[in-house]
Amino acid sequence: MRLSAILSLVVMLVACDAARGPVTLHPADRPPERLSDWGIVFADGKTFELNADVVPYDLNTPLFSDYALKMRTVWMPPGMSASYMAEGVLDFPVGTIISKTFHYEKSGHQKNGSLTVVKADRESALNEDAELDLSDYVLIETRLLVHYEDGWTALPYVWNETQTDASLEIAGDDRQLGLVAGTDTLDIVYVVPDKNQCGGCHVTDHGAKDLQPIGPKAWQLNRDYSWWGNDATQLENWSGRGLLRGFDGDAPAGVRWSPPGQATLEQRVRAYLDVNCAHCHNPAGAADTSALHLNLDAPVDRLYGICKTPVAVGRGSGDRPFDIYPGRPQDSILVYRMQHSDPAIAMPELGRSAVHTEGVTAVSDWIAALNGDCR
Amino acid sequence: MHASMVTYTARRQSGSASLRASNIIFTMILVLLFAACSKEPPAPSDDAALAFQKELQTQLIAARPGDVITIPAGVHPINRALSLNISGVTIRGEGMDRSILSFKGQVQGAEGLLVNASDFTIEDLAIEDTAGDGLKINGGRNIVIRRVRIEWTNGPDENNGAYGIYPVQAVNVLLEECVAIGASDAGIYVGQSRNVVVRNNRAERNVAGIEIENTFNADVYGNVTNENTGGILVFNMPDLPQPGHSTRVYQNTVVGNNTDNFGAEGTPVASVPAGSGIVINSNDRVEIFDNDIRDNDTANIIISSYYATGWEGMRDMGEEYDPYPETIYIYGNRMSGGGASPDGLDLKALKVAMFGLNGRLPDVLWDGYYNAEKVDGGGNLLPEYAICVDNGAAQVLNADLPNDSAGIVVGAEQHNCSHEKLPAVVLEAPLG
Numbered sequence: 157m158r159l160s161a162i163l164s165l166v167v168m169l170v171a172c173d174a175a176r177g178p179v180t181l182h183p184a185d186r187p188p189e190r191l192s193d194w195g196i197v198f199a200d201g202k203t204f205e206l207n208a209d210v211v212p213y214d215l216n217t218p219l220f221s222d223y224a225l226k227m228r229t230v231w232m233p234p235g236m237s238a239s240y241m242a243e244g245v246l247d248f249p250v251g252t253i254i255s256k257t258f259h260y261e262k263s264g265h266q267k268n269g270s271l272t273v274v275k276a277d278r279e280s281a282l283n284e285d286a287e288l289d290l291s292d293y294v295l296i297e298t299r300l301l302v303h304y305e306d307g308w309t310a311l312p313y314v315w316n317e318t319q320t321d322a323s324l325e326i327a328g329d330d331r332q333l334g335l336v337a338g339t340d341t342l343d344i345v346y347v348v349p350d351k352n353q354c355g356g357c358h359v360t361d362h363g364a365k366d367l368q369p370i371g372p373k374a375w376q377l378n379r380d381y382s383w384w385g386n387d388a389t390q391l392e393n394w395s396g397r398g399l400l401r402g403f404d405g406d407a408p409a410g411v412r413w414s415p416p417g418q419a420t421l422e423q424r425v426r427a428y429l430d431v432n433c434a435h436c437h438n439p440a441g442a443a444d445t446s447a448l449h450l451n452l453d454a455p456v457d458r459l460y461g462i463c464k465t466p467v468a469v470g471r472g473s474g475d476r477p478f479d480i481y482p483g484r485p486q487d488s489i490l491v492y493r494m495q496h497s498d499p500a501i502a503m504p505e506l507g508r509s510a511v512h513t514e515g516v517t518a519v520s521d522w523i524a525a526l527n528g529d530c531r
Numbered sequence: 532m533h534a535s536m537v538t539y540t541a542r543r544q545s546g547s548a549s550l551r552a553s554n555i556i557f558t559m560i561l562v563l564l565f566a567a568c569s570k571e572p573p574a575p576s577d578d579a580a581l582a583f584q585k586e587l588q589t590q591l592i593a594a595r596p597g598d599v600i601t602i603p604a605g606v607h608p609i610n611r612a613l614s615l616n617i618s619g620v621t622i623r624g625e626g627m628d629r630s631i632l633s634f635k636g637q638v639q640g641a642e643g644l645l646v647n648a649s650d651f652t653i654e655d656l657a658i659e660d661t662a663g664d665g666l667k668i669n670g671g672r673n674i675v676i677r678r679v680r681i682e683w684t685n686g687p688d689e690n691n692g693a694y695g696i697y698p699v700q701a702v703n704v705l706l707e708e709c710v711a712i713g714a715s716d717a718g719i720y721v722g723q724s725r726n727v728v729v730r731n732n733r734a735e736r737n738v739a740g741i742e743i744e745n746t747f748n749a750d751v752y753g754n755v756t757n758e759n760t761g762g763i764l765v766f767n768m769p770d771l772p773q774p775g776h777s778t779r780v781y782q783n784t785v786v787g788n789n790t791d792n793f794g795a796e797g798t799p800v801a802s803v804p805a806g807s808g809i810v811i812n813s814n815d816r817v818e819i820f821d822n823d824i825r826d827n828d829t830a831n832i833i834i835s836s837y838y839a840t841g842w843e844g845m846r847d848m849g850e851e852y853d854p855y856p857e858t859i860y861i862y863g864n865r866m867s868g869g870g871a872s873p874d875g876l877d878l879k880a881l882k883v884a885m886f887g888l889n890g891r892l893p894d895v896l897w898d899g900y901y902n903a904e905k906v907d908g909g910g911n912l913l914p915e916y917a918i919c920v921d922n923g924a925a926q927v928l929n930a931d932l933p934n935d936s937a938g939i940v941v942g943a944e945q946h947n948c949s950h951e952k953l954p955a956v957v958l959e960a961p962l963g
Contacts, residue, residue, distance in 0.1 A: 327588040347639045351592045352614040442669055445699045447770040467768050470693020470716045473797030500663040500692055505641040
């Protein structure tokens with residue numbers, strides 16, 4: 157091997173390590189093209205890991221995104237902390253960076269060279285080294301929410317084939333995936349949202365138009381997280397690490413989606429509809445045009461869909477009369493829209509190319525158990 | 532070329548300037564570093580369509596107020612929804628038959644183009660074959676939609692998208708010289724909006740040609756709405772934040788709207804019978820005048836309440852909702868040929884029984900529902916709420932649905948009255 161080649165190899169190794177610097181908050185108008193420049197998460201083709209200064213967390217009831225596993229992290233500038241809110245999203249300081257890395261467990265199956273992955277309704281989990289082994293997992297995209305002085309910005313990064321970095325794709329991207337469950341493979345087009353579409357969910361107040369995080373609310377964070385190695389809840393841990401102030405130990409109860417059995421069916425369904433629908437279907441949301449409000453604190457009445465006729469549903473009605481027809485999931489528009497992936501029918505409108513079977517089952521079971529009639 | 536491209540170019544230039552400031556060795560290390568750690572991004576796709584789509588969406592994302600984003604001539608395949616969130620932007624093509632965004636095979640998004648912004652103008656282009664709605668404007672003020680064609684090129688089909696041009700909760704809206712064809716709901720649908728002018732458009736072979744819903748202060752004139760299921764609809768739906776009123780429908784051509792209803796059950800338009808010219812449902816203060824309305828086989832004009840939409844008795848409407856059409860004024864229209872072959876067995880039987888096999892229903896059909904709390908001693912609607920028809924020889928058929936059609940009345944004398952005419956809609960600056 158020639159000397160120059162050896163030299164470049166050395167430079168390469170040094171450079172790769174050197175690239176794993178501290179978390180860097182880049183100016184709002186100059187987002188780096190490469191995810192690694194933020195220093196939040198890293199991958200080298202073999203393992204995916206987090207910067208030691210970021211904190212991973214999980215939610216009790218996550219948004220469904222085509223069975224992707226999601227690794228969430230939060231970082232705040234040194235010495236800063238979020239302010240506890242019993243209702244709504246925690247009040248994060250300027251400089252906060254939230255990340256969500258969408259990944260799948262690889263499937264043993266190969267099909268025409270396209271990527272096949274495991275279809276499983278479960279949470280992401282780091283191994284004992286706080287890593288993901290990329291011989292088992294494939295990284296698809298990492299989305300950042302960055303809190304600047306004048307508000308939050310969303311940035312979608314798409315991972316490369318070699319799983320060494322992700323590049324900024326503000327116009328989004330898509331990818332063919334085979335979701336494998338047993339002997340069945342469901343082929344989907346996994347769609348990475350464009351920057352505007354990030355706002356399709358994260359602008360929860362359509363009048364105010366400002367982007368917000370959605371997940372990190374007290375009830376969503378009020379749970380354990382195995383990475384801590386102890387029994388404390390995430391809120392307690394954040395508080396203990398100085399990342400959360402104003403938390404007196406008394407938080408609203410969490411409602412856990414998966415595994416089932418830790419909450420009642422109604423609690424799970426109400427949490428599920430809140431997380432998957434209420435970013436638009438709330439009284440100030442983009443879907444207030446429909447007058448269907450599915451937020452957790454909305455009463456279960458006509459405007460929650462009970463015997464409510466649709467407004468501008470188009471083909472989404474599926475020839476069904478009411479959003480929720482008590483006792484009759486098969487006649488409920490809500491279920492129809494969950495059962496379909498056609499963009500003209502599917503709800504939510506973004507981020508769902510596959511049907512969430514477990515979600516359909518839970519919502520159907522809940523509607524089937526509802527009493528009353530629409531006459 | 533466009534603002535966004537300029538921005539990117541500038542960014543790259545500043546990057547290379549900083550490189551020049553560094554020494555050569557450092558530059559070399561950087562080059563090696565890129566080679567070793569990134570091996571990406573992948574080579575740009577040679578798929579020109581995908582490149583166009585990405586560039587267009589990038590322009591929409593990076594747009595600044597005052598930008599004009601141009602769509603060159605040609606058919607541009609797009610496979611996912613486009614969106615604009617920045618106010619003050621114009622999107623301009625080279626003509627509705629030249630600059631075509633084709634969404635055939637769209638994999639994602641409930642509309643072709645979604646706009647969440649104010650001071651928006653779109654003109655001289657076409658949006659074809661979207662999976663869901665064509666062009667949706669959600670919220671915002673000062674919206675101009677001009678010479679835009681929204682079309683499902685396969686013609687009427689229940690699998691077409693629902694709405695062609697769809698401003699909702701918008702204020703100060705001008706929609707002119709557009710074309711909407713093949714929508715499985717409404718070609719042009721103005722929902723929950725205020726201060727709206729819809730003029731000189733053409734809407735054909737949709738379920739509803741033009742629908743004004745829960746909107747107040749709307750002028751609909753100079754349009755051609757032929758061959759839909761229903762030509763022009765003025766509706767009010769329950770539960771919504773804003774009840775509609777004050778719509779003028781005039782100088783339109785509304786001919787032969789006899790296409791079978793291909794809307795999905797459960798949608799409001801699914802209740803519109805094929806052969807409907809102009810339909811008022813549950814809306815108040817509506818004026819219909821100086822239109823050419825012909826050959827709509829159920830009726831040239833239908834006035835109905837929410838109770839007649841087919842879900843009677845199944846509804847728990849909000850208490851604040853007014854399901855009755857009130858203060859309706861119809862005059863000076865040129866009507867002929869309608870009502871000869873009404874849609875639905877009840878109406879067919881009624882026509883044959885009352886007007887004979889070769890007869891036709893009168894020009895104006897009223898379901899007969901009215902608010903019993905707003906009547907005078909004689910049981911007639913108080914004058915300010917009356918349905919007034921002052922239209923030459925045109926007759927009104929009161930179907931008396933509240934009494935299972937026991938007291939059907941045909942004539943015009945019961946509706947011989949007038950209302951104060953509505954003022955013209957004045958678009959506010961900068962549109963006015």
